[in-house]
Amino acid sequence: EKILTKNEMKAAELREKLKGVAVLNFVSSPGSGKTSLLEKVLVMLKDKYKIAVVEGDQQTTHDADRIKATGVEAFQVNTGNACHLEAIDVERALGSLGYDLDLLIIENVGNLVCPAEYDLGEDAKVVLLSVTEGDDKPAKYPVMTRAGSAYIINKIDLLPYVDFSVDKCIEYAKGIQPELEFFTTSCRTGEGLDKVADYIEKMTKAKK
Amino acid sequence: EKILTKNEMKAAELREKLKGVAVLNFVSSPGSGKTSLLEKVLVMLKDKYKIAVVEGDQQTTHDADRIKATGVEAFQVNTGNACHLEAIDVERALGSLGYDLDLLIIENVGNLVCPAEYDLGEDAKVVLLSVTEGDDKPAKYPVMTRAGSAYIINKIDLLPYVDFSVDKCIEYAKGIQPELEFFTTSCRTGEGLDKVADYIEKMTKAKK
Ligand SMILES: Nc1nc2c(ncn2[C@@H]2O[C@H](COP(=O)(O)OP(=O)(O)OP(=O)(O)O)[C@@H](O)[C@H]2O)c(=O)[nH]1
Ligand SMILES: Nc1nc2c(ncn2[C@@H]2O[C@H](COP(=O)(O)OP(=O)(O)OP(=O)(O)O)[C@@H](O)[C@H]2O)c(=O)[nH]1
């Protein structure tokens, strides 16, 4: 009989309370473009769905401020020394945001390792990788790759100036998690963002 | 009276054994360019100094292979689930590399958070940040900024295509760690790499 950790018990509690709410956990290295992507994509959906964002960072309210500036509600968690959000952080944020939502977006602390191991009650982890990071990253950080459902390759506008093979990257990632759904985007040109919006909408409708 | 952790005791042991050896701990997010920088800079120094590299990654030997291809000795540690190297990993690597060195380089697991808290017996942490990550990263990940001695802003060849102010980044970083020594580099064009080599040489001579 498996003994649940404190976090797993809290995540199970959240999952129960968020039954009608689509919950997506956005994870990536620092600076891959999570906030930029959310800034652009959530405006495409906010008039149709009630959306709130939980922002996790060691320090500052920069990311929650950026989200709020688009007209979407956000709550900033500052983790201090901690390198990942835990279910209890999400619960605290929801105490302020409320549970009466269609879609809850969690932007985790920038970290390609530890957030893979902490369930936040999400329906899916959306992993971002920037083309500037190198195409072997899915293999070098396989725990995160395996935990993902969607995989977004971002900053494709920079492809001419970097050594990155989209095909190689996808191959590495599929080798670890064959079920991944792939997207390629640029928050600069807007390319591919509509497909990400469609994915999020699909996940939102699925929870209704 | 302070009680030392297991890691702190092992780090103190290492520091003792590495008295004549300069030890530098290279830290950054995944893909900021640690391995690329070491590939280029260590060739400038390897004919003058006896150098070895400890490579830390969750999985694969890609980075140790890249270092070895330049003619510099390297030992790959695979941490599995762990998101940072610990002193005991460095000790195990030195069991293979030997202690008879002028310079020991440690390339930590790509992670801007956890490696800040684990002493590996180094003389200094060298923090890398890529211009593609965003100029507010020193403030958003302040524990790592504060732990640094040198701060290398890399991939400056990409400045025309990204939203990054070098001045703003330095200002944020100095606000947290006034003692930081700054460098700007491109592993693509080679700009600034000689200054990093000079810094490493200075640190190596200082330990003799
Ligand atoms: N060229 C280019 N730059 C981008 C793109 N997306 C984001 N950026 C830039 O990348 C930097 C980091 O973007 P953020 O959105 O802050 O990244 P993040 O993943 O939220 O960062 P953390 O929350 O700190 O982990 C910013 O300077 C953005 O302007 C893109 O598609 N192309
Ligand atoms: N344009 C440009 N690309 C760079 C530069 N430095 C490194 N890169 C690229 O950035 C990607 C990642 O470089 P790495 O050296 O593997 O980065 P890393 O920090 O060692 O990555 P991890 O060890 O996985 O954390 C590779 O595709 C490099 O070619 C640079 O100065 N300019």
Ligand SMILES: [Mg+2]
């Ligand atoms: Mg962000």
Ligand SMILES: [Mg+2]
């Ligand atoms: Mg590397």
Ligand SMILES: [Zn+2]
């Ligand atoms: Zn962690």
Ligand SMILES: [Zn+2]
């Ligand atoms: Zn960690």
